[in-house]
Amino acid sequence: MRMLEVDELNVRYGAVRAVRDASLHVEEGELVVVVGANGAGKSSLLRAVSGLNRHRGRIRLGERDISSVRAERRTRLGLCLVPEGRHIFGRMTVMENLQVARWGAGSRRSDEIARVFGMFPRLEERKHQVGATLSGGEQQMLALSRALIRRPRLLMLDEPSMGLAPKIVAQMFQIIREIHESGTSVLLVEQNARMSLSIADRGYLMETGALSGGGDAGEMLADERLHETYFGKNGTGAGT
Numbered sequence: 001m002r003m004l005e006v007d008e009l010n011v012r013y014g015a016v017r018a019v020r021d022a023s024l025h026v027e028e029g030e031l032v033v034v035v036g037a038n039g040a041g042k043s044s045l046l047r048a049v050s051g052l053n054r055h056r057g058r059i060r061l062g063e064r065d066i067s068s069v070r071a072e073r074r075t076r077l078g079l080c081l082v083p084e085g086r087h088i089f090g091r092m093t094v095m096e097n098l099q100v101a102r103w104g105a106g107s108r109r110s111d112e113i114a115r116v117f118g119m120f121p122r123l124e125e126r127k128h129q130v131g132a133t134l135s136g137g138e139q140q141m142l143a144l145s146r147a148l149i150r151r152p153r154l155l156m157l158d159e160p161s162m163g164l165a166p167k168i169v170a171q172m173f174q175i176i177r178e179i180h181e182s183g184t185s186v187l188l189v190e191q192n193a194r195m196s197l198s199i200a201d202r203g204y205l206m207e208t209g210a211l212s213g214g215g216d217a218g219e220m221l222a223d224e225r226l227h228e229t230y231f232g233k234n235g236t237g238a239g240t
């Protein structure tokens with residue numbers, strides 16, 4: 001089954017066409033990455049799929065057309081976005097952040113929090129610490145945990161490697177790989193092309209609002225033409 005199908009999506013900010021006739025899909029259980037440089041339109045694409053941006057075009061989640069469904073309802077239907085910049089509650093503790101997420105998911109079950117602590121033991125160790133005092137990697141883990149509490153059908157991640165030290169970036173991609181291996185469908189947007197393609201099934205390229213590709217991630221990783229532009233001299237990705 002196709003988990004997500006996006007057809008001819010367009011996002012405009014006044015005269016700026018941030019997303020142009022973008023079409024993509026994610027099969028059930030797939031990990032798909034959209035790679036592209038800073039400003040290519042990746043965040044606008046994910047925000048539109050989440051219902052947070054005004055957009056034109058058709059979006060299907062599973063069998064259902066959600067093009068005109070509001071953002072909160074899309075989340076309830078299983079589409080969860082971990083936004084760029086994390087947006088955790090800095091003055092609340094780790095535990096409180098997770099409790100708010102669980103409440104938002106309409107659940108009171110304490111085992112949902114225990115489940116994410118099982119995935120991120122580090123967060124359990126810091127459960128009484130306030131969000132703002134966590135490291136960047138821990139904040140990203142908390143943002144991810146808040147989405148996972150909802151048991152999403154499709155998890156969308158906007159630049160999860162942003163601002164993290166290289167060692168932590170590697171851990172973050174390992175965690176995303178494990179989430180995918182546990183059966184969750186994932187749509188990831190990233191500037192770090194090399195790392196994200198190395199864990200993905202398929203990849204798209206995004207340039208000035210337009211998507212191309214949609215091919216096998218391993219083949220994209222081996223494609224010499226993409227190296228100079230997208231993998232950068234130090235191999236960490238476009239624009240870095």
Ligand SMILES: Nc1ncnc2c1ncn2[C@@H]1O[C@H](COP(=O)(O)OP(=O)(O)OP(=O)(O)O)[C@@H](O)[C@H]1O
Nearest residue numbers: 013016018036037038039040041042043044045084
């Ligand atoms: N609220 C906004 N108002 C006007 N223009 C915007 C707005 N948000 C984004 N843009 C413009 O739309 C284009 C795409 O931006 P977007 O943030 O989607 O790209 P991106 O690939 O996610 O880049 P980044 O990684 O820097 O977030 C850019 O030209 C950006 O300047």
